[in-house]
Amino acid sequence: MLIQLCAAAALFVGVLGTSASAGTNIAAGSASVVAGSQGTSTTVVTRAPADTSLNAYDIILQFDPARVSVVNVAPGSGWSLMPAPRINNVVGTVQVIAVRFDICPTTCPVFSITWQGVSPGTSALTLAGNANESLAGLGEYITSGFSAGSVTVTAPVTPSPTATPSAPASPSPSPSPSATTSPTATPPPTTPATPAPGAPAVILGGGGGAASGATFTSTTGVNLGSGGSRPMPHSFDVTLKFDPGIATVTKLAAGDGWSFAPQPVIDNVAGTFHASALRFSDCASYCPLFQVEWKAVTPGPMQLTLQGDANLVLGSNGANQPAVYTPGTIVVLPAASQGTPGASQPTPGAGNGNGNSNVPVLPTTAGWNLLTWGGESMTPQQALSASNPGNIEVIYVWDPATGNWRRYGPKLPGYLNDLATVKSGDVIWLSARN
Known part of the structure; x- marks a missing residue:
């Protein structure tokens, strides 16, 4: 990841080699937290004076997930995480990748981790991988040492109460909403409204x-x-x-x-x-x-x-x-040479007893139905009038002029319906339910 990332960011040129300078070291950092509370450790690179080109890192730390879990990772000053850190609180690893475009100080904090104390004890912070392939700059990996760290988790101190307070009443949990019935098909969504400031x-x-x-x-x-x-x-x-x-x-x-x-x-x-x-x-x-x-x-x-x-x-x-x-x-x-499936054709000239003898009856087998419209050009409301519109969720017709699918659903809000006409020969996807 480090090689590809730096190449994409135009930080590296050529094939990565390894610089020969010595004295650069990665220190994992340490922290002390109380079980059930949070604390922070900072990983620091001590840069050798010769390694001024340090501008990328890919560091994976291992920890004991039975003792701690990672809540958040924040980059050090001047660093930009690319992409977001990969946290695995089941296996007990956190991978942090970042780049920068200036010279890092000789004592250079690269990232801080916010830990959640899980159970009392000590978790070592060790490096997964090769320290010599964790730092890079100007087309070369930077030779580096590594110093392990640790997170110590202590048990919370329970104060002796001066008086026994009455236990607060347990709040009644909010009822879980009833599961809604999954429809047989979901229409393709339109572009949603612009999210309000602060919304996701x-x-x-x-x-x-x-x-x-x-x-x-x-x-x-x-x-x-x-x-x-x-x-x-x-x-x-x-x-x-x-x-x-x-x-x-x-x-x-x-x-x-x-x-x-x-x-x-x-x-x-x-x-x-x-x-x-x-x-x-x-x-x-x-x-x-x-x-x-x-x-x-x-x-x-x-x-x-x-x-x-x-x-x-x-x-x-x-x-x-x-x-x-x-x-x-x-x-x-279907490709033009395949034709259209005969079993899914509307019944020409059929009616439903409601005076719609000139409108074909559409098949409404539960699920998706592929068919070709054999009637005259008409509105989608007219096209569905001889069938059972209560069983039809939505129909889609391909518009070759715009390269978009047009839709009509009898129960969809008007602003979601953009199909104005069903034309003779149109290929239709129809979603029906039982």
Whole structure:
């Protein structure tokens, strides 16, 4: 990670070697905390005078998770974390990566860790990996020693009470909300309203589609909203999951202003891709993170879901930025040579006894139905009038002029419905429920 990160940040040139200077040392630091409370340790690099080029580090500390857990990591003055620290309180490791663009003092605090005391005892702070590959600058690793640290956890002192206070009444827990019934299909979300100042940023999974065998793109971005108090992300680390039976990923391209660090990892067998990047300028209120190029495989819809916590995706000034994730939707249509599935065709000229004899009846098998509209051009309300609109959640029609999916749902709010006309020959995805 250190090599790729520094290369992306234009800090390193050529192939990393190892500098021959001696005297630089990494000291893990120490702290003393009370069980159930918090305390701080600071990791410091004592830089040899010859190592003035120190401008990046990748340090992994090991600790005993039975004694302590990591609450937060803060960079030392002049350092920028890229990306946010990776904390594993189950295994007992914390990885911190950072860069800087000036000369670090000879006694250089690189990061501080806020610890939570778990149980009395002492946890050693040791280095996972090679100290000689933990510091770098100007195309070379910096030879370094390492001094272990420790966190000592003491038992809390229970004061002797002068009087026995009455036990406060236990508050009644708030009732858990009843689980809502999952719909048979979720329509692709529209771009959400701009988040209010102070509200979490909104990460948009993106969407798109094409016929089987074709390539197309989707864009994953973040809606930051407005307001001077909102932090700007300068790094992201995101893993999205998809259905490789519907479409596969051919490549990813970083959004304007972003540099991948390291290059994305695509797994078209498991159906995941991972991308992390950094930037050194502020984003616009809507900030594209990366663009995905897809190869359409099999007709059908799929969602792009986030693996992990949305609050850990965006990094800003060495801290994670609160965020929520809106899934993206990809829809693949049949190739023209495949025709349309006969079993999913509307029944021409059928009616429902309500005077709609000229409107085809749409199949409403629970789930997604793929069909071609064989009636005349009409509004979506008219197109559904001969069927059972109570069973139909939403229909999607591809608009080739704009390259977007248009939708209509009988129970959706008006502002979400942007399908005005169903035309003869239109390919329709219809979601129905029992």
